[in-house]
Amino acid sequence: MRIINSTLGLAVAAAATLSVATPSLARDNIQIAGSSTVLPFASIAAEEFGNTFPQFKAPVVGSGGTGGGMRQFCQGIGASTIDIANASRAMKPAEIESCHAAGVEKIIEVKIGYDGIVFASRRDKAEFKLEPKHVWAAIARQVPIDGKMVDNPYGRWNQIDKSLPNQQITLVIPASNHGTREVFDEKVLIEGCKTFKEMAKLEGDAQKEACLKLRQDSGTVVEIAGDYTETLARLQAQADAIGVFGLSFYESNLDRLQIATIDGVTATQETVISGEYPVSRPLFFYVKGEHIGVIPGLIEFAQFFVSDAVSGVDSPLFEAGLIPLSDDERAKVLSNIKNRKVVGK
């Protein structure tokens, strides 16, 4: 069977090369791209989907970060555009607009679960008990000292707070193409920044801008545009570095990494579900409504992904580190899919 397929394939290859200009070739499997945090989960769901439904092909899952995925998603309608965009944050109004402008009007939002963001360091180094204000003070460009804003003078963690280890400040954070960065900015930097009364005085965008200015002296803040493995490699090269990871990545590398507590809470699947651990975010994927009924299995895949058997407690995705939705949330998401509820309208 496989052999017949391959020889047929060769014939097709030869034929296809001759007719290069054939436009828009039909597609019979789902194409996904976007957030690298969602990628492992989406890949597992895709594989299980292909294994469960003999009549559908397994979806193909690409990466590219939340922003990159959105850009591809909003390119338009047709077989050469993707059907689903993975996102580790909700779609922004600007992105919805650009989608509408390209004719993508029926965007169905599907929340799949949650992920914690952890501050991990090497196992052989000291343990950290961090608070958002420590993190902000470590990497902000200007910090208030004795009521005046001065250029960040801190070189070691214990200069910020006596309780922290005497260790050089090196924070490896995701670059802005990652959805994780946005959550880091919002839930760590801005929260930490607001605890300083000089910054709390500021309002709205001015505050946001001032809080998110990072120091630029070499080596204290390292932005990583690639995957978490790149962050891990940084930690292996620089013993003092602290990396920002997704909780699920940490759980696959327990032997090398340890995580800092945030406000005294250790990140686990339980503390993130309960909301005790402060730095977590929902994960999403977005379905292109126009492709439902054209690309076979699209709506079935969405339902399969959020079903309790695939992403609930003790499911394959749970084992892979996804923090599941509550039963109420799951029911709501499933009904949204069923009713084809679109965002931004």
Place this chain on the structure above:
Amino acid sequence: MTTPNSKNAERLARVAASLKKRHAAEKRFRFFGVLASLLALSFVAIFFVSILSRGLPAFWQATFNLDVYFDPAIIEVEPRPVPNPGESPADFQQRDYAWQSQVGMVNWNRILENSLIALRPDLEDERRTLRSLFTSGERFALRDRFIENPDLLGQTVRLKLLADANVDVWIRGNIDRDLPDAQQQLSPRVRELADAFFATDALQMNFSTALLVNPDSRSSPASAGLGGAFMGSVYMILVVLFLSVPLAVAAAIYLEEFAPRNAITDLIEVNINNLAAVPSIVFGLLGAAVFINYLKMPLSAPLVGGLVLSLMTLPTVIIATRAALKAVPPSIRQAALGLGASKVQTVFHHVLPLAIPGVLTGAIIGVAQALGETAPLLLIGMSAFVSTIPGGPLEQSAALPVQIYLWQGNELRNFFEGRTAAAIIVLLALMLSMNALAIWLRKRFETRW
């Protein structure tokens, strides 16, 4: 007062003195030359030793050798449907899918667990732990085996079943076995059972074909393989061969044998040489813009990858072919023309056959280069996760070098470091054999003038 004799002696002394210096300089130069070669060789050696030492063990995987009983009490399915007379193929397909789904609903995990419980009846109450010893893909492997051969029902078959990736890491000692429980990926009980089964014949390190024949897998990392990426690369290489080699050879023959020498052909020649030096990522950008965005060709398809790589290979093969044509002595052409052959006859009957070894070498080296190329493929979406083996050049797939890149980024570091190195070995073996083929062809058909 200087005599000619003393002048001579002085000269000789000067020569003798400088001779020593010149000898020393030569020795120094030779020494540095040897040193440089040794340094280069040692880097190659370090590279191979590190890749081989990490990659070769990955071909052996923790594998269960178990008697698996296809228990009719668990596999409660009807016999596989056969086409009824007068039934349309679509209807039959529907019934067959329904049957396959029904087979998929069978609790295959239970059959896996039972095969271990048959060895250790005392573990009846620990089914969950037993299940976690197997990689999750094995239940589908059992199902597919049954769908292929429903007669297995009620039979006991000796099967090799892959263990979970973390079990493999534990048995192998890739994770420090002395770490406390909190830092281990597996629970103490799973580790204990893995060791117990490893002490008997039930769990062994076996040579595993999974790495070579399976497609990539995320849900069942232990069964992840290079099969899909390999077929993707094969399709791409075929597209490159069928597209770029004929085009490049035709272009080279025209430019070398027929084209007039003028400003336009000079310009073309300069541009071809420049194209050969263009970084491959630029071809990727071009491919994404033209093939994907403008011509609306499918993402992640080997056809598009092949087209992009063809663009990249064209100048290389043109240059190699022209060099091979140039090497054919003019006397051959003059003789053919002198006997009344036309220009086309001269080229195709005499010059080209003599240049074939050079053309083939150039083509193979160009194709081998294309085989190892990663950057342009990332830009046309070939870095996606594909869990199936492509059946043709229009179906989505990865490629070998891209698969290395993807595995390198997998979060299960302890397991995939070995897998990545193994994939590098496979890719290197392919490249080396292609280069060897090129050398062999050259030696076999080379003509000395």
